[in-house]
Amino acid sequence: MVKTRDLWRGIARRCSAAVCLLLAVAATGLAASLTDTEKDMTDRDVHIDHMDEGSTEFYFSLEQGFLRPEEQAGWYYPLTVGKVKTWGTPILGEPELSAEQMENYLRRKNPHAPNVARLYIDIGRDMGIRGDIAFAQTLLETGFFRYGGDVVPEQNNFSGLGTTGRGVRGYYFATPQDGVRAQLEHLWAYATTRPAPRKPIDPRFNYVTRGSCPTWEELGGRWAYPGYAAWKYASFEEAFAAGETYGQLILRIYEDIKNFNG
Template sequence: MWFEAGIRYRIEEGGDPSGKTPIAGPARVEAADLEHYAARRRLRIGQDGAKAYLAIGNEYGIRGDIAFCQAIYETRWLSANRVVPLAANLLPDLWSLKGRDELWTERFIEEHIRLLYRFSKDSELPLRKTPDDENSSARVQRIEELGYRGKVRFWEELSGKWSYFGVHYGQDIVAIWRSLEIWAGIRKERMERDKEKPADGQVMPSLVQG
């Protein structure tokens, strides 16, 4: 795949020397920013969906903010009547036609995070807090049968392993996250400037004549 051909990525602050983006690790974007980003793009993420991604991701040591970006990437395609055929070399599609009504429930989000855990970590899966769905064991087993357990450490390496979006699948998800992170930083700066502005009718103390 092209990401293995010596191409280097922009290294994020504190990131991996390869320049790729680790699946495991702490989130860097807050839930409020995730919610605002989705709302501005009219993406339905369910009540407290962003908070759940960060909380559950934190419990598993998975970057919940980027997992959230994967979810909005996938559900955006669902809105365009996305139908992904299953194949022997890919794990069962998490965002398949069945179960779309619960795409942003804690049960679904934990299932998503657990799959990312299985891809990126070799240690045993923690006990889950929400009920399994009928395909949970099959998904995990398929990842192990394909030799992916703990071997897919970076988002960019999900390309060709998670879904049918081509070799840029993981890169596209990271691109969404980088855009969101930049947007969140600009939003925070704007909010800080607004706090420093005097209220209507008030005069800055430095401008008052003594």
């Protein structure tokens, strides 16, 4: 139920990224209580600014345009959980693609690429992470296993862990299995505050702000900084509007695999 603006003004605090999510508001029920301007906003992005764990109410702000998680907004209302849906594609979850789909797609792109698709599906399913989308992340990071950057194939580092540019190669992993597991553990650290399913081998697991990035779209600016092509766009928001932030590019490759018929 929407309350008077002044009643809720100033109640939100600068939230942790773990509970700062962009939401899409379901217009049914809410729109009838809003002005014409606010009705228009219900079709836009909404930003969570405060949520008590276990609470049935979110406090959010209606704002036009895109809001970064660290920003505060102006107007706050309580909204029941049943009227909102999480914005973005969760990092945690079951795969929707098969290893065969992923392998066939990669073979078309690079016939000499290693056979690691099954590792992403198996280890991802074991951890509860979308291994199929993590595979798309790897294709972005490695240039479809053609490399060409600081990382070299023998590192078994498929996601640039520890790489900072200027010749810094990052971490080496003994086997492809270890490289995939470390990548998925790093994703786990971003996605949730829950303990890892097993003792992490990711050297940077404890350097992550746990639970700060539950969706793939939010990886931009976190896993990869600044998370967009700074030579092409003036800001993260501009790149996001164009669909070319780090997380969006991962999902673009994922959709390409999903739609591949070869």
